[in-house]
Structure formats: structure tokens, C-alpha cells
Amino acid sequence: MNYLENNLKNKIMRRVYAIWILKRVFSLSSVRMLAFIALFIKFIKEVSVLNVIHNLPSITNIIDNFNYLSYAVTNTEASVQLYLTGIMVIVTWFIADLLLKKIPFIGITGSRLPTN
Numbered sequence: 001m002n003y004l005e006n007n008l009k010n011k012i013m014r015r016v017y018a019i020w021i022l023k024r025v026f027s028l029s030s031v032r033m034l035a036f037i038a039l040f041i042k043f044i045k046e047v048s049v050l051n052v053i054h055n056l057p058s059i060t061n062i063i064d065n066f067n068y069l070s071y072a073v074t075n076t077e078a079s080v081q082l083y084l085t086g087i088m089v090i091v092t093w094f095i096a097d098l099l100l101k102k103i104p105f106i107g108i109t110g111s112r113l114p115t116n
């Protein structure tokens with residue numbers, strides 16, 4: 001191998017190794033978990049969860065709960081609603097991913113059972 005071929009091979013292999021390391025470090029699960037943690041921390045800084053729980057009406061009083069939740073949703077800042085929506089999307093994504101791994105024959109678009 002001459003110098004140019006060896007140099008090209010080294011450059012290509014450096015990029016291959018860099019991509020391999022990035023895939024290991026920044027896997028989809030780790031990015032999803034980091035996003036969840038970041039959104040959760042921002043949510044906790046904006047909302048006093050203990051006060052929200054303390055102000056909840058009795059669980060048996062459905063009408064008061066509905067009124068409380070509708071008032072809370074309409075009077076919440078947009079940033080808190082975005083944080084909460086992001087948290088719910090990530091949790092739903094995580095649960096769907098777990099279900100797809102545990103039950104291999106379900107899917108988003110549906111799937112067929114294997115035929116013998």
C-alpha cells in the first residue's frame with residue numbers, strides 16, 4: 001500500500017470509529033432518558049407538585065375533580081404545558097418501545113402472525 005492509500009484508509013477508519021463511538025454513547029435510549037430528565041427538572045422548577053396534590057379535591061368527587069383539572073389546564077403557563085406534553089410523549093414512546101420488545105407480533109401499523 002502506498003502512502004495515499006494508507007492515508008485514505010486511516011481517514012475512513014477514523015470516521016467509522018467516531019460514528020461507532022457516537023452511536024454507543026448517544027443511543028436512542030440515552031437521548032430519550034436525557035430529554036425526559038431535562039423536561040422533568042424544568043417541570044419541577046416551575047410547578048410546586050406538593051401544592052398541586054394538596055389542593056386536589058376528594059377522589060370520590062368527580063365533578064370537583066373535573067372542574068379543578070379544567071381550571072388548572074386553562075390557567076397553566078404554556079411552558080409548563082409544553083414540558084408536561086413532552087414528558088407524556090417520552091413516557092408513551094418508552095412504553096410503546098417496551099411493548100414492541102416484549103410482544104414481537106404487535107406493531108404501529110399492525111403485523112401478521114408468522115405462518116408455519
